[in-house]
Amino acid sequence: MAEELESWIKMLENMLVVYLVLVNIAAFGMYGMDKQKAIRKQWRIPEAQLLAVAAIGGSAGALLGMQFFHHKTRKWKFRLGVPLILAAQLILWRVLQ
Numbered sequence: 001m002a003e004e005l006e007s008w009i010k011m012l013e014n015m016l017v018v019y020l021v022l023v024n025i026a027a028f029g030m031y032g033m034d035k036q037k038a039i040r041k042q043w044r045i046p047e048a049q050l051l052a053v054a055a056i057g058g059s060a061g062a063l064l065g066m067q068f069f070h071h072k073t074r075k076w077k078f079r080l081g082v083p084l085i086l087a088a089q090l091i092l093w094r095v096l097q
Contacts, residue, residue: 020057027058031065031072038071047072051081059086 030053034045050072054062062082065071072078 023053023056023058024061024064027053027061028065028068031062032069035069035071047075047077051077051085054082054085057089059083059089 027050030045030050034050037044050062059082063086066073066078066082
């Protein structure tokens with residue numbers, strides 16, 4: 001019984017890692033897409049969605065996207081909000097370990 005539980009927990013941990021990798025790739029891509037749309041003066045990704053993808057686990061990808069694409073770095077809610085979301089997620093990750 002204990003081995004089954006350990007196996008189940010390990011599988012969930014692996015699924016969480018895969019989820020986090022995918023959501024961070026998506027966040028990075030969204031910031032890049034929004035930057036291109038801004039340059040081309042096209043319809044933009046709403047700021048709420050950019051912050052939401054950070055909040056659901058994509059904060060590292062969002063922060064990297066902000067820096068790499070030089071996007072949303074002047075807006076205080078991104079400049080302060082995304083690093084705070086990342087810090088909160090890292091603290092939560094540490095507490096749960």
